[in-house]
Amino acid sequence: MTEMTTESTVYVTYIATTPERLWAALTSSEFTTRYFFGRTVESDWKTGSPWLLRMPNGRVDVKGEVRESDPPRKLVVSWNIDWGAEKLPEAVVSYEIETVGGGVVRLTMTESHPTPIPAALLEGGRKGWPMILSGLKTLLETGKPLGIPVPQPPKERGK
């Protein structure tokens, strides 16, 4: 039997940038292609609008709806993963941006699961977010991508 969970994942990182630049890095492909495993991001980022993540090969593997949009402070999106093999329950991802002084911004990413998900999927997120958000910090602070090797999605079969 697959173990199920509704645990959240929280990742906090501090970045030498401005809230406006961090917001831009979260919401524009010019940035995301260089830290989010090559993916572009598409949305007008208004509350209620659709959003999606598109892989370099053109396939959309994450999509959802903008639940809350308060630039440059808070963005909440629903998160539906399509890895082909099975339909996974919708998750919610929120990004909170706070100024902490000294030219530093705190980013708090929370991935929550209103519907239980397999524990292995939670572990996947817990492996992925540190790579993505470490890369985001490096890109904003140095202007260059971090270059972590791209991990392969676990359930690409059947496509």
Next chain:
Amino acid sequence: MSRFVHVIYIRTTPEKLWDALTKPEFTRAYWCATWQECDWEAGSAWRLMIPDGRIGDSGEVVEIDRPRRLVLTWRNEFLPELRAEGYSRATFEIEQVGDTVKLTVTHEMDRDDSKLIDGVSNGWPAILSSLKSLLETGTALAVTSRWPDNV
């Protein structure tokens, strides 16, 4: 059991990261102006020193395998309520991943709802973010460059 885990990827080498975690000239820059007193041998005493001369935390080196793995016992020394919780355990694991280095810090204690683990859960993300900035840009983050007032 209380446990905090933080993973961060840094563009550096395992050796440089090891030095940055253990040598005073680095820790003073990114770890709230603190430094550690230790000869870095298994079984040796370990202390984290606060700039005003107080001992912040103390323990001993449980395991050491430069530049891959360091395990410390860790008891708070300057806040009586936290000191009373006794020893926690901090594990630092360093792995090369492509051109980057993955650092995993696990800080845990054999008691539920530990106030020490709650405290370090707030501290580690700021300190490790600042460590990454120092190694990648040469400058630590202002937010962790000095010991906080009134602590």
